[in-house]
Amino acid sequence: MDKTKQKAPFKSGFVAIVGLPNVGKSTLLNHIVGQKIAIMSNKPQTTRNKIRAVHTTEKGQVIFIDTPGIHKPKSRLGDYMVSAAETTLNEVDLVLFVIDASEKRGPGEEYIVERLKQIKTPVFLVLNKIDKVHPEELLPLIDDYRKRLDFKHIVPVSALEGNNTESLVESIYNEMEEGPMFYPADQVTDNPERFIVAELIREKVLHLTHEEVPHSIAVTVEEMKRGENGKTLYIYAAIYVERDSQKGILIGKQGSMLKEISRRARLDCERLLGEKIFMEIWVKVKKDWRNQDRMLRNFGYFDEE
Structure with missing residues (x-):
């Protein structure tokens, strides 16, 4: 009997990154793919379009979509940005809801939570900027969010310092199903x-x-x-x-x-x-x-x- 170890199936899928402006979505995306794809700044509404980045390993390929921060629009451009973020939620296999771990939940986060309740897509809660808070401060914040939504997984990270981002990526691949390679292995974005x-x-x-x-x-x-x-x-x-x-x-x-x-x-x-x-x-x-x-x-x- 041949006991040769069978190769694991190749997994692939699409993951949306959502959250309020300035919580570090673009920083997280750039760190995961290992290259600057999305621009970064400390000013709100930095991201205006959907930015697509490709992460490929031997086990699979994940296409990340960095969406504009969800906020109360003040112009037609603002309307477009929020619409672009919200329509993405139903088009992907997984949603990463990124929050700033150094900030308490406010009306903005509450709005996004209510929007996430309306979709069937699995949601990870990603607590970013953990380098700014004491570990003991994370537990009450996690408990608070757990009461608001049944998250598939909760992962504390520091996108800036790279803390726990490998664990996040591993958890993302665990959620993906067997699928094709959508882009060449050396391609990191489909934006022109x-x-x-x-x-x-x-x-x-x-x-x-x-x-x-x-x-x-x-x-x-x-x-x-x-x-x-x-x-x-x-x-x-x-x-x-x-x-x-x-x-x-x-x-x-x-x-x-x-x-x-x-x-x-x-x-x-x-x-x-x-x-x-x-x-x-x-x-x-x-x-x-x-x-x-x-x-x-x-x-x-x-x-x-």
Whole structure:
């Protein structure tokens, strides 16, 4: 009798990451896939589109979908972001509800819990930022959430430091069923290069500006082409703002702010794409674009509806 050990079946599936803005969803996603896919900042509503990242091992492949933070919308763009997050919940095999372990449950978390009660998809509660709290403080928080929803699994992690993230990934694969490999093993996202480049430029604006400016910008990559020598990738992009005063802030004194945005974005793009890049960025004004459906479609925010 052949007692050769049978190879375990290849598993695959889709996992949505949901939660309030600024709880560390993008940081968690980037850590799991081991590469910067989603942009990060300490400002709310950093993620505007669904970001898809692919995690592949010998045992299987999981496609993670980082959704915009669920919040009370204040514009048509806000409506789109919340809709994008909520419609994802019924399209996946598992939902990760990420919370900030250093914060008590509030109305925002309660809203998401009520939304999760309406779906049949299994839900993991992921307590992020455990590096900010004493372990004893986690138990009352876990008990509080357990009373609100029957979570399939509860996992405390620190996405920033990588604490317990391997255990989380292991638990996710345990929930997946046998399935195909949807993407090549070396692919980490299905978002096009232009989208990633635009997001990296937007991230630099988030890092370098304050108040209303970060929320008032959109970025489009107008052109990406290779130079005649084939060694340099030329990227031409535009940052759109809603007011002339915001344009002045982004350009800065003698163009200093725009130069710094371009420099940081170029370095990140060179690391991501692995090639030499020339980048040129303009700033344009489109008044009140966040409330204009036509502009939102032009910027790619309604392409999934």
